[in-house]
Amino acid sequence: MHYVDSKTILSPKNGMNLYRGCTHGCIYCDSRSKIYNMNHKFEDIEVKGNSLELLKKELIRRTPAMIGTGSMTDPYIPLEKRLKYIRKSLELIYRYGFGFTCITKSDLVLRDLDLLKKINEKTRVVIQMTLTTADDDLCGILEPNVCPTSRRVEVLKTLKEEGIPTIVWLCPILPYINDTEDNINSILDYCIYAGVKGIFCFEMGLTLREGNREYFYQKLDEHFPDLKERYVEEFGDDYSVPSPNNAKLMSIFKKRTAENGILNNFGDVFEFLTDFPQKSVQSKLI
Template identity: 70%
Template sequence: MHYVNAKGILSNKNGMNLYRGCTHGCIYCDSRSNVYNMDHAFEDIEIKANATELLKKALKNKKEKVMIGTGSMTDPYIPLEKKIQSVRESLELINKYGHGFTCITKSNLVLRDLDLLKEINEKAKVVIQMTLTTYDEDLCKILEPNVCTTKERVKVLKILNKHDIPTVVWLCPILPFINDTEENINGILDYCIDSNVKGIICFGMGMTLREGNREYFYSKLDKQFPGLKEKYIKTYGNNYGIASPNQKELMKIFYKRTNENKIMNNPDEIFEYLHEFPSKDKTKQTTLF
């Protein structure tokens, strides 16, 4: 790990990244892509030393209450968070100044902050977004080796539901020829239904690959799925968006089951919900981060 002093902490859409880089080891991670211009090793976590100071100033000066989001680039609950506690400190400030919070994670470490999440949700709004990709536990350990498995994440969803904290699931990525099966999609949807999730974000059954993450992904395929790299190259070349050959059938299952169980499945609708800060008069008020 290493420290930097940042010039700012919140984007103009109220998103923040407290860390840069990750140690979860997910073989498909898009954040490894060269387009993000990371000038240090991906596992050498960059920590914003002045994050708390910057966030305090930003939240204090906000004229309107907003939803603060994190996790789009780096999972905020990487193991290092246990020691650094940047997320915990941020939640304390968000709670103090009356804003809302949402994050994307794969980690059960989020439960460490359940006390603060409950307080914020009672006064404003909290939505925890959890990524689920793989129903099979053994396969999950291969694809996402250094973070809790899908079963553990589902336990988190159920605990949050018990405490009336809304949840959204990211059903992605779905890797062609690996987890793009009816069994996998139905298994994940069973988990979501059982956990009473509010919405499931799915942009199609597939994944993205570009320079940087493609090379890392292919190196892992060579190790874990010998011969599959060649199939990817033959089928997709250097395409950025890679759709599963089973996409049509899998999306039918996705829409049928989410509609039957009244789970939001339109990404635009879900994003609107995530960004909406509840006003006192219950009128619709949206602030994008």
């Protein structure tokens, strides 16, 4: 890890990244792409050393809304156990009347359950969890340095029981690896069991571009012999890598989520995710 000073910590839409880089080791991670201009080794976590000071200043200036994190780097990487930047951020978010949402694959989020419940009582919290495969052994290959799917599902269930709504990202679905009816049905079974509110699933497939493509292909060679050659032949350098089973799998996804009252339309899920109680805004302005 290494420290840097940042000029800002919140984006115009209240996105926050305290860390850059990740040690979860997910073989498909788009954040490795060169387009993001990460000028350090991906596993050498860049820590924004002045982020908490910046966050306090920006929260004071802004109108309360949902603060989001995790789109580029999982906020609950192992380093967070020691540094506690996310936990300290949650304390500020609670103090200044904002809401919170994050995308994670880690059960470390439960460490902060006390704060998440306090924020949710005052404003709003939504926790988002990525699920790619129902097979824990396969999960150990695709996402080697983070808790397995079965544990994530128990985290989702615990959050639901504590009154915190949850969203699942059902992606990426890798052609010829986890793009099976059994896998999608099993993940949906998990989501129904855990009582998730909605699921983000754009299409069945993944994206590859310079930076993450090379790493992904290296891991295919390690774990799925000869599959790289099939990818190269079928997809070349395409950014979009769709599953040949996309139509059938998306039909299953739409049908089962609708039957179980789970939001499945991007617009509906995003609206639920970003909705912020206006009474909290008014209370801060009074």
